[in-house]
Amino acid sequence: MSPPNPLVSDNVASHIVSLLDRLHEASLNQESGLTKADYEGSVIHSNMKDKFIALEQDKCHFVYQLAKAIGAKNIVEAGTSYGVSTIYLALAVAANIKATGGTGTVIGTEHEAEKAAKAREHWDECGDVVSKVVDLRVGDLRETLKEALPDTIDFLLLDIWTPMALPTLKLVQPKFRPGSVVIADNTIGSAAEYKELFDYIRAPDSGFTNITLPYHKGLEMSVYSPK
Numbered sequence: 001m002s003p004p005n006p007l008v009s010d011n012v013a014s015h016i017v018s019l020l021d022r023l024h025e026a027s028l029n030q031e032s033g034l035t036k037a038d039y040e041g042s043v044i045h046s047n048m049k050d051k052f053i054a055l056e057q058d059k060c061h062f063v064y065q066l067a068k069a070i071g072a073k074n075i076v077e078a079g080t081s082y083g084v085s086t087i088y089l090a091l092a093v094a095a096n097i098k099a100t101g102g103t104g105t106v107i108g109t110e111h112e113a114e115k116a117a118k119a120r121e122h123w124d125e126c127g128d129v130v131s132k133v134v135d136l137r138v139g140d141l142r143e144t145l146k147e148a149l150p151d152t153i154d155f156l157l158l159d160i161w162t163p164m165a166l167p168t169l170k171l172v173q174p175k176f177r178p179g180s181v182v183i184a185d186n187t188i189g190s191a192a193e194y195k196e197l198f199d200y201i202r203a204p205d206s207g208f209t210n211i212t213l214p215y216h217k218g219l220e221m222s223v224y225s226p227k
């Protein structure tokens with residue numbers, strides 16, 4: 001028997017839980033019509049312009065639980081799309097602020113202005129608990145993440161085209177604290193494409209410890225543990 005949805009256990013408003021169920025379903029329906037070729041090479045940008053490609057629901061539940069467990073208050077999300085995983089991250093940040101006070105933000109990043117607008121609609125539908133926590137940066141994240149970041153980033157979600165993964169990490173890493181976490185999606189399914197990231201983050205002196213979690217196509221969890 002599967003455990004109950006952690007959002008339900010945490011008394012997250014039912015309209016948010018229902019919205020997320022609907023968005024995950026819409027994402028899966030779109031993906032069932034895609035082939036591996038749709039994700040490859042330069043066509044990925046045009047092919048994915050109107051696609052969710054949301055992080056799967058079980059991975060989102062894990063990310064939510066993990067962000068709560070480490071008390072993450074400042075999070076960078078590389079790849080926001082229509083804002084599905086952002087909702088989980090924002091709920092975790094809101095819960096952490098409620099538990100221990102202070103402030104926090106999820107910095108979302110999305111290249112496509114139309115997707116960004118739709119993401120904002122979803123967050124508005126959730127209400128202030130989500131919409132007030134998100135700082136969405138529209139444009140190429142290799143530029144938008146050069147703008148001011150909080151002093152400390154506790155959590156980085158890499159759910160982005162693989163060539164962007166390492167440049168993103170390098171922009172955010174100076175803000176990490178010991179115990180900051182990096183989650184990267186599809187690290188088994190796209191292992192070859194992640195070579196640059198793996199060479200960097202898995203190097204013996206990288207300052208990170210790494211494991212691959214056995215989710216669909218793999219989910220890498222790296223903990224910043226500088227010597």
Ligand SMILES: C[S@@+](CC[C@H](N)C(=O)[O-])C[C@H]1O[C@@H](n2cnc3c(N)ncnc32)[C@H](O)[C@@H]1O
Nearest residue numbers: 053054055079080081084085110111140141159
């Ligand atoms: C896999 S989707 C993100 C899904 C999202 N995390 C979710 O769970 O709903 C990746 C997104 O990254 C965006 N993206 C790709 N390259 C980017 C870049 N250089 N800067 C900002 N966003 C980018 C794409 O437009 C796409 O919407």
